[in-house]
Amino acid sequence: MSLTATAAAIRAEMVKTIRIxxxxxxxxxxxxxxxxxxxxxxLFQGKALVGSYDSAAFERLTGxxxxxxxxxxxxxxxxxxxxxxxxxxxxxxxxxYWGTMEYIIASPTHPLVVLIGKTLAxxxxxxxxxALQATIISLLPFGISFTVAKVLPxxxxxxxxxxxxxxFAIAFAGFxxxxxxxxxxxxxxxxxxxxxxxxxxxxxxNIITEFVSKLIPLTWALVAIRAIILLNQxxxxxxxxxxxxxxMDAALLVGGYFTFVALERKTRRDGTVGxx
Amino acid sequence: MKEELTPALxxxxxxxxxxxxxxxxxxxxxxxxxxxxxxxxxxxxxxxGPNGAGKTTLVRCIATLLIPDAGxxxxxxxxxxxxxxxxxxxxxxxxxxxxxxxWKLSARDNLNFFAALYGLTGKARDRRxxxxxxxxxxxxxxxxxxERYSSGMKQKVSLARAILHDPELILLDEPSLGLDPQFARxxxxxxxxxxxxxxxKTILLTTHYMDEADELCRRIAFINKGRIVNVKTPEQYKRxxxxxxxxxxxxxxxxxxxxxxxxxGVERVASDFKDGVTTLKVVAPRxxxxxxxxxxxxxxGGRILGIDIKQPTLEDVFLYVTGTSLGADTAEHKPVAE
Numbered sequence: 001m002s003l004t005a006t007a008a009a010i011r012a013e014m015v016k017t018i019r020i021x022x023x024x025x026x027x028x029x030x031x032x033x034x035x036x037x038x039x040x041x042x043l044f045q046g047k048a049l050v051g052s053y054d055s056a057a058f059e060r061l062t063g064x065x066x067x068x069x070x071x072x073x074x075x076x077x078x079x080x081x082x083x084x085x086x087x088x089x090x091x092x093x094x095x096x097y098w099g100t101m102e103y104i105i106a107s108p109t110h111p112l113v114v115l116i117g118k119t120l121a122x123x124x125x126x127x128x129x130x131a132l133q134a135t136i137i138s139l140l141p142f143g144i145s146f147t148v149a150k151v152l153p154x155x156x157x158x159x160x161x162x163x164x165x166x167x168f169a170i171a172f173a174g175f176x177x178x179x180x181x182x183x184x185x186x187x188x189x190x191x192x193x194x195x196x197x198x199x200x201x202x203x204x205x206n207i208i209t210e211f212v213s214k215l216i217p218l219t220w221a222l223v224a225i226r227a228i229i230l231l232n233q234x235x236x237x238x239x240x241x242x243x244x245x246x247x248m249d250a251a252l253l254v255g256g257y258f259t260f261v262a263l264e265r266k267t268r269r270d271g272t273v274g275x276x
Numbered sequence: 277m278k279e280e281l282t283p284a285l286x287x288x289x290x291x292x293x294x295x296x297x298x299x300x301x302x303x304x305x306x307x308x309x310x311x312x313x314x315x316x317x318x319x320x321x322x323x324x325g326p327n328g329a330g331k332t333t334l335v336r337c338i339a340t341l342l343i344p345d346a347g348x349x350x351x352x353x354x355x356x357x358x359x360x361x362x363x364x365x366x367x368x369x370x371x372x373x374x375x376x377x378x379w380k381l382s383a384r385d386n387l388n389f390f391a392a393l394y395g396l397t398g399k400a401r402d403r404r405x406x407x408x409x410x411x412x413x414x415x416x417x418x419x420x421x422x423e424r425y426s427s428g429m430k431q432k433v434s435l436a437r438a439i440l441h442d443p444e445l446i447l448l449d450e451p452s453l454g455l456d457p458q459f460a461r462x463x464x465x466x467x468x469x470x471x472x473x474x475x476x477k478t479i480l481l482t483t484h485y486m487d488e489a490d491e492l493c494r495r496i497a498f499i500n501k502g503r504i505v506n507v508k509t510p511e512q513y514k515r516x517x518x519x520x521x522x523x524x525x526x527x528x529x530x531x532x533x534x535x536x537x538x539x540x541g542v543e544r545v546a547s548d549f550k551d552g553v554t555t556l557k558v559v560a561p562r563x564x565x566x567x568x569x570x571x572x573x574x575x576x577g578g579r580i581l582g583i584d585i586k587q588p589t590l591e592d593v594f595l596y597v598t599g600t601s602l603g604a605d606t607a608e609h610k611p612v613a614e
Contacts, residue, residue, distance in 0.1 A: 005397065019385065099375035
């Protein structure tokens, strides 16, 4: 396939994914509102425990006592990551449900090209949803404000974060082809990330979580994003973090590619490509 | 070899095993057992066998959806696995079952998507889709979501997808399965008149409908328990048992048919049990000669509902050659040692 034909296949996959996505409009409402509603009980729980929306103990660990803003930023970024992981990782599983997977595999287009189309479509939809969430949150009195000077480095960090996670999601898509299951794995992974990266709490509270969190790109991105948005810090070691994320992205993309190719071949050998 | 002389499809000694279960419960079943076929260009070839005979597995191997354990497959002289992109571009595939398309999209959107996977873009794609929508009578519903289509209409879209990229070799796996007679007739005519006669496409058609194979195919391969038993024209098959008759006995329950095989003159016996009724087919040179003894054996087994003596059809030839009725389910037929 030529580059033009590959680009056309990616575009066709994006159009298809977005058309099918919007044929169930309630999903958009769910992803836009649910993550915001979901964190509110934790905030109220925090207020009940601490007595206010500000905590001196929290400030000692993170530099800011505003744990509400800390959690909301974590919720937004993790929502970006998890919906991508879910969308891309589960996408080939959906194709097997629809009975279309075999026709994708039987075509001269590599299934990874289709997966790239799905990834870009997922990224576009998720970006719109998170932008909507960010707008809602910035209008509410949570102490979070977005300016162009803050948003640009944050966008760079989120983009780098997503590249790595999509590499991971591509490997995950290969696993779902093999194991025919996605829900349990996605939820398990979500809880692993919740535990070992500072989405809801500062990982410094525990030496093990602090150590493991350094292996997860989400940790590096969250630390920098919070420093920019919450602490208004200009010098956050942005380029060091960009370098770390780039290295992690390269490892995850290469690992994701080879894992997917190996698992796709195994399913063709086992005769389970179209099964679900 | 000159390109026009290269066969459209060469299948050589293909073996495909399926492994199921783990540890001590691990079982290996041989679904395709040394299949060999050659289809010259332009032939409409039938692969006929009961459910579970290995037809679909063989088609999936040819379509590169399954990697065989042994053997080679060549499409227009190119190895299907070493040169898979070349081969996939030249194969059109239609599998049985309604759920092979995006039901939330229209026929045109479905075809647009699959066209892109085959490198068709821009005006060439639009012209091709317009032509196929017109040809298959989908014009009025082309913008409706497929979830509103009947099974027959969905199969028309599947057929359009199979030929969207103008492939040289078309694999049709049970194309009329589950369709009402009107759509089944349309699909059969389209395959024979439009695709084979008019467009000269090479077609491999799998079916367990004898009439379909007889009506459409120039040559037919019998496949049973993963093995290709014979390849002949329908006329040759029928000539193979010219002096044979088929005694068909229908009776309630499931009688033991084994003693019938031992009767003098009986060549084959096949039994098919469905909805509480067993249909026994006894192949013999003169059915009348074995009739009374057969009834004597079966009387204790259940009430006899009907007896008929028939001239052999292609279905009976299949029974004669393989010892298996086409109505039988032969899946999980051949466990092999690991």
